[in-house]
Amino acid sequence: QVQLVESGGGLVQAGGSLRLSCVASGSIYRITAWGWYREAPGKPREMVATITGAGTAVYTDSVKGRFTISGDNAKNTVYLQMNNLKPEDTAVYYCNAEQAYYDDTGPGTENYWGQGTQVTVSS
Secondary structure, eight states, X not given: OEEEEEEOOEEEETTOOEEEEEEXXXXXXXXXXXXXXXXXXXXXXXXXXXXXXXXXEEEOGXXXXXXXXXXXXXXXXXXXXXXXXXXXXXEEEEEEEEEEEXXXXXXXXXXXXXXXXXXXXXX
């Protein structure tokens, strides 16, 4: 099992910045991708940004140019730098890690989630 712990959330005014961190621990052997997702009240969870082990990043359109995802493989940590925050960015932000494995049945992947960290942007 892999445990993910997020930190860095909080209350910020519109236009401000926050940096989220997510640290993985436990049975880590090969994390192949990281992701940040968010869930606002009354809305489904949505992908915010993902990054592969090779460093390829993908962003949802609403955060392009404002958010940056980055990873530190040596520290088993992923970050989300959020700039120019808007009230519509208010949500609980969740870290996700995808880990590859190989067993008797062949290759597979496991997905792990953190508990989430609240980000609130006031207007």
